[in-house]
Amino acid sequence: MSQLARLISILTLLKSRRVLTATELSNRFDVSVRTVYRDMQKLIEAGVPVITLEGRGYTLMDGYTVAPVQFTEKQANALITAEHLVNQSNDSSFVKDFGEALTKIKSVFRSSVLEKSELLNNKMYVFDTRKQNISSNALSEIQLAITNFNYVEINYRKADDPNISFRKIEPYFIFSTENKWILIAWCYLRNDYRAFRIDRIQHFKILPDHFEDRKFSIQDYIKREHEEALRENNGSI
Structure with missing residues (x-):
């Protein structure tokens, strides 16, 4: 049984309003007590209100219910x-x-x-053919900054550039292309909209201050970028 299946089975047992001990769960799922402790921590991190009753075991907070949604x-x-x-x-x-x-x-x-x-x-796999080993850990926080209109400070490194620049930005829009997340934001250093690859953000800080919405339009942004590209191409002829 996978960890996810075990977690859901434990949650189902807890929803029956039973008090479950770590030893009981260990024997039921043929895992160590330490694994049960980790499973309980996973449920708590996922927002499940698991309560530890001293000397008795685990149960759910009174009033906790799961919406009666049925999936096909x-x-x-x-x-x-x-x-x-x-x-x-x-x-x-x-x-x-x-x-x-x-x-x-x-x-x-x-x-x-x-x-x-x-x-x-267990019968599905997605092959990853990327040659670049790129990673990031900022997307979830940046999504919150977008929806809550929070300023963000970032240290950013461009491609093939060893220098890191400090930017204060207003985040507006994100999109994904070729497994890379791109953030469109108003950049105070450039006094204009700029595109930032999230995996190139070396450090970020979400500020508590809020900015005024500039009513960013991705359609207008794409149109402007296209027109600028045409002007550069015509100028190089």
Whole structure:
């Protein structure tokens, strides 16, 4: 049994309002007590209100319920497929947050759907043909900065440039291309919109101050970039 399937099984048992001991869970799933401790920590990190009763075991906080949502087998398979694709992302924060969200979603799967989704999970693989070893850990925080209009300070390194520049930015838009996440932001150093590859951000800090929305339009940005490219090409003829 995979860790995810075990976590969902533990959650199902907890939802029955039982008090479960680490030893009981260890014997039930044929794992060590230390593994049970790690499983409980995973559930807590995913937002499940697990309570430890001193000398008795684990239970759920009173009033905790899971929405009665029913997923079809095809819908469950779509989520499993999405998980494989997400795991190819170069941003570890995104992979982590999606995994925790999926743990919660799978907790409402019917047992038959869960069993088949685990079967599909073991029969699927996404090959990564990237030659570059690129990674980042900023996407989730930057997404929050975009939706909450927070200034961000970054140390940024351009391609083939050993120098790192400090930028204060207003984040507006993100997109992914060739497994690379790109952030479009207003850059105070350049006094204009600039595109930043998130994996080239060496360090970032989300500031508590909020900026005024400049009503950024990705369509206008693309049009402007296209027109500038045409002018450069015409000038080089």
